[in-house]
Amino acid sequence: MPGLGASFGRGAATNYQQDLANSDCILIMGSNMAEAHPVGFRFPLQAKEKGAKLVHVDPRFSRTSALCDLHVPIRAGTDIAFLGGVINYVLTEEKWFKEYVLDYTNAATIIEEGFLDTEDLDGLFSGFQPDRAQYSPSEGHWGYEERGSHQQDRDQGQSRDEARVSEQGPGQEAEPSASPSDESHVQASEIDTSHVREVSEKLDSRGVHGPGLMGGASTHETERGSAVEAPAGEPLQDRTLKHPRCVMQILRRHFSRYTPAMVSEVCGCSEADFLRVAEWLCENSGREKTSAIVYAVGWTQHTTGVQNIRAASILQLLLGNIGRPGGGIMAMRGHTSIQGSTDIPTLYDLLPGYLPQPIVGEDRGGLDDYVRFEGLPTGYWTHTKKFMVSLLKAYYGDAAQPENDFHYDWLPHLDGDYSQLPFFDRMARGEVDGYILFGQNPAGGGPNAGLHRAGLRNLDWLVVHDWFEIESAVFWKDDPTGPPPSEIKTEVFFMPAASIPEKEGTFTNTQRLLQWHDKSVDPPGDCRSDAWYVYQLGKRLKKLYEGSADPKDQPLLNLTWDYDQEWPHPLPDGQPSRIEGEPDIARILQEINGRNLAEVDPATGQPKLVGGFEELREDGSTACGCWIYSGCYPEPNLNRPRQRVRTANPLQPEWGFAWPNNRRVMYNRASADPAGRPWSERKKLISWDEDQQRWVGLDVPDFEPDKPPEYRPSLDCTGMDAIAGNQPFIMKPDGRGWLYAPGKPKDGPLPVHYEPVESPVENALYPHQTIDPTTRFFEGPLNSLAHTPTREFPIVACTFRVTEHYLSGPMSRFNSWLNELMPAMFVELSPELAGEKGIVHGEWATIISARGEIEARALVTRRIRPLNLKGRILHQIGLPFHWGFAGESVGGIANDLTSLVADPNVSMHEAKVFACQIRSGRSRYPAGQPTKNYTPWPQRNPTPDTPPASQPEGHLR
């Protein structure tokens, strides 16, 4: 989550869900929490019972809105305009939390001379390169004004990627400098750089993680953005906040356009509603009170997704709500373990623990070069080498030695963009041979699913490992829009997967909490866990290459792959397991936790498990599979994710394990004032204890436990020593929360309202800059766009979820108990629009976008209201994206209408808003027949060991 990473240092939800119950006001925006996260929604409800205000700002009145005190309808894709308005309100009404902002944020920091805001350049920041549709933060002077040489200033805040590219460019010769921080640059210019430039250009769009895998409802965001900014020395500050180039003044000027009248014009909400939200947030923030913001993919799945979250971060920093109980920003994830899948990533450009994947040609000097590029001289990322060496030791075991650079060279190096959207774009052009899918359904869930199916049709082979024959497994025969099977060459292998109770392992949820689940029963038939499949595949591959002396085979042959367990192992009921070859998951978790290779645990005869990432070393004496998870398995019999101990501490520290280091509230140093005292008794979390000379409190301090609040670093300090005692954001090189983010995100240091790529409306805030100038396009016959402002498609569409189904339906549309609750694809529209188009409630309607058309049943409801944009009536419709052509209930695929574009930071698509047209009647491509017969009883096996008369009631006949 670069939005959160760029603002605070770590790309994950700041607080834990239960903490929402401590809030005084909760703004739910870009999230349909009651429907998509019904279990977590109990915590906002608890807060409401205690008197908190709940606000839902969303295009549709949903079940979430029904439970909130206020619902404010806005036009889809105008979140920044709304939040910018709130920021402007906070600044002009002087409602910001003075002490907090002054010490804990970069409000007083002075920005380089030469930086120009969107106010100066009519919707663009300085440094824009129109030919590449990119910003160059260094040319734009986005960085901090520093004490020191001019060159050092210039390098400040610019991304390393950017630096590496721009330095090689014409007229961009790096000036040699005596500053140690420039050493890497000097070295970089000494080596042959042509290849670097080529690769870097290929990777321009990097940042960059696959978009949501399942129906796009997940966000793959990381803190890489924060990890690559170059810091050095102490930035200049003006604590009176008067300096014209200080962040506070830039902020005031930047948001001055976002007046209530403008918000109303852009978003289509009433000024009164907007002001009520702003007032509630301000009234419920400060020393005594805290407000929280909850978002989900309604914010991320936009070309301005990262900046939506940046806007929320700025607001929460100004109101002093970060690092405090009941405050923070909750990023609701779309998937049980989607946080886990970025921590130990399924992403192509990250290694476990947010260590960036090496890049071809950039590390001629090997590991040390990598560390220089990716590490930071101040803040926590100074430990990069320890984490990387420990990871290499975990991967390659004894083969990784100091003399061979721990075989850093064996790591796969990036030579291109392999994130999902560009990859499928290439697949559709026939450039990819094979693909293995685990728990993913691009044929129904990918943005512009039609293009994804075209990609799958061009493969030679495809392996689908899933519970059911989902769209991605039957696209070759059941796609009503596709060619006949005889024309499809793809060979599809379907592997039945085990379900959750049929395997053990951990989930890492939205609040970074690892929770272990045991296996209850063996999976039926040939179903196997994903882990079994991957482990067995690895073993067979290793066998295939056994004895090879080819250097390219060595990484595979030396890879640690010893998770065999005794078979048959017992199941919880004491019966032996039928499944042979299942890897020992606990052993994998121990490897992730890390071991001290120099010390043998007498109890196990194996190297001792480490207690946390502080114990990791860079000399190769420790191995650790993922440094942020270190400490989750500190003793052979202490599987902390498996712990379920209820204690008197409301944070329940012995329930599971939260990374990092079991901290539940990140940046919790900010829950105390600069002197280390709690801001208020009511909002106490951790504070400085003078007697013990330590930080104490309910949570694990997210700070060096014995660094006193008065500690001030000298200018030559590096590492954690450079972080002062009053700087809570330890992952940031300056220890402060970033109101203004120099260098990253790639689309500007401050959020700007741009229209969606497809919108029927002009940009009222910046008339000369309609859409985000850094958006990446993949235009082609399969992905045409209706560019803003479109007249052909005058209706704004957004996609959404209902509680009854899960993502594109691969788990829910095969179950009749769920299907009967939501049996058909529908479209929500207002009575006004239905009247205009002659659409009858309950009958068919056809929705058309530039990519295609689908049919759906019309659900005409006043929950969708037409918006009044300064006299212009604008209609919106809502489309659930749960249907497809496989399963028991079939229907139009909403994602056949969405487009494939990508935001510059994380390659996130814009499935949450697009332009469309609607008419009554059925489509030219009616949904086909269900691929699974309707079975009223999804499971009807008699309960074992139970007489017939005592079988479940409904077990009729």
Added chain:
Amino acid sequence: MNPLTPPLDVLLNAFPPRYTPVPDPEDEPTARMGFFTDTTLCIGCKACEVACKQWNQLPSDGLDFTGNSYDNTGHLSQSTWRHVAFKERHSEDGTSRWLMMSDVCKHCEEAPCLQACPTGSLIYNEFGDVYLQNDICNGCGYCVVACPFGVLGRSDEDGHAHKCTMCYDRQSDGMEPACAKVCPTNSIQFGPVEELREQAKKRVEQLQERGRESAYLYGADAFEEYSSLNAFFLLEDHPNHYNLPEQPKHPFKGQGVRYAVGIAAGVALSAVSALFLARED
């Protein structure tokens, strides 16, 4: 005395209540258990519907898109024992409300279904809940029409009537019913009815103090003509909006009078016709 014209009280006594509705508290050591469904906390997730179907292995009712807001299962039936009703309420000033309520068998204190049952299949079990023993149900369907809430239905699969058992099997093992167990927001609360009533009354007071003046309890106390319910509700709008009768009618109340009037009418008709017949003679 002429046997054709009995005095009214004798007639009434000829139809005593079929049994004592509520067991004597002396004989009943366990408290009566019930549901308190607080609609102000319901988020309409339908987890209760699914959990009920799964635990009790009830069939799905079919894939019918009703267009009735998010309610596609329609009503309680032999195979739907928990049903979430959705009611959209929109006002002209632009504000909307979406009422959601998880409906269930009311387990009436004085249950007409049980009185209508000719086989004794419907009983009060040891938890004070109305329980249908479908192995001795003869499928007559009297209970179906007797219920003023439309809870019961007769299955075409086996010809028996079926309804919520309040998870009798789970309760017997010391567990709460499946629907209450899964409810993420505690909208469905399960417990001893008396305790639930106390709790519910406090909840109403609390809501009214906060300005939600329309909150009230439905079925916690007896209606004009109907007993109190062991599964009662907290509502914020007229009962009709939740598909509930404002004043449920007990089909057997005043039954004696109706029988008496009917017989008297019959007698009178016989007398009149006898008179005519006599004249013709």
